[in-house]
Amino acid sequence: MKIICIGRNYPAHISELKNIIPNDIIFFLKPETSIVHKKQPFFIPDFSNNIHHEIEVVIKINKSGKHINEKFSYNYYNELTVGIDFTARDIQQQLKQDGYPWEKAKAFDGSAVIGTFINKENIADLNNLYFKLLVNSKIKQSGNTKNMIFKIDNIISYVSKYITLKKGDLIFTGTPSGVDKVNKNDILEGYIEDKQVFKIRVK
Ligand code: MG
Numbered sequence: 367m368k369i370i371c372i373g374r375n376y377p378a379h380i381s382e383l384k385n386i387i388p389n390d391i392i393f394f395l396k397p398e399t400s401i402v403h404k405k406q407p408f409f410i411p412d413f414s415n416n417i418h419h420e421i422e423v424v425i426k427i428n429k430s431g432k433h434i435n436e437k438f439s440y441n442y443y444n445e446l447t448v449g450i451d452f453t454a455r456d457i458q459q460q461l462k463q464d465g466y467p468w469e470k471a472k473a474f475d476g477s478a479v480i481g482t483f484i485n486k487e488n489i490a491d492l493n494n495l496y497f498k499l500l501v502n503s504k505i506k507q508s509g510n511t512k513n514m515i516f517k518i519d520n521i522i523s524y525v526s527k528y529i530t531l532k533k534g535d536l537i538f539t540g541t542p543s544g545v546d547k548v549n550k551n552d553i554l555e556g557y558i559e560d561k562q563v564f565k566i567r568v569k
Pocket residue numbers: 371372373420422451538540541
């Protein structure tokens with residue numbers, strides 16, 4: 367399986383990092399080894415002094431697809447959740463400045479937290495879905511899928527033009543504003559609407 371992550375999909379987050387709104391969808395990959403397994407903590411890697419949390423809606427692909435027409439994208443996923451796209455911001459800034467790929471900043475071990483999945487049938491409107499990240503019981507990030515520049519069905523169609531999607535693949539759909547540094551002993555909790563889908567400690 368593979369993890370595909372969308373970059374720059376919420377205007378307020380694009381502004382906070384002083385980036386430009388993209389004309390086209392930006393994506394990058396994380397390997398399977400980036401996943402933090404259930405009940406495990408997140409360990410701050412020793413190569414970064416500035417690991418940021420990015421809470422994101424995560425879609426699980428349920429069957430293979432290539433060149434998926436956007437009007438059929440809805441048939442390619444049954445479940446979604448929220449997760450964290452951990453980012454070594456110091457390393458990413460340097461890589462961006464030098465024009466290099468982002469993997470060292472984005473694809474490292476432990477860089478993908480994935481919540482418990484919810485069936486999409488239990489969600490009233492996928493394009494009006496509220497989610498949030500609590501750090502030490504305080505809301506640090508909150509977002510709503512209505513503010514996505516590129517919507518879920520558009521993303522699935524677009525990515526499948528380049529990469530065949532397979533059952534079990536995950537798509538991180540971009541983070542809203544409020545990204546910030548995590549510190550040792552922080553407790554991070556992810557919510558979809560009022561339902562907690564993960565709780566993880568930083569070590
Ligand atoms: Mg992200």
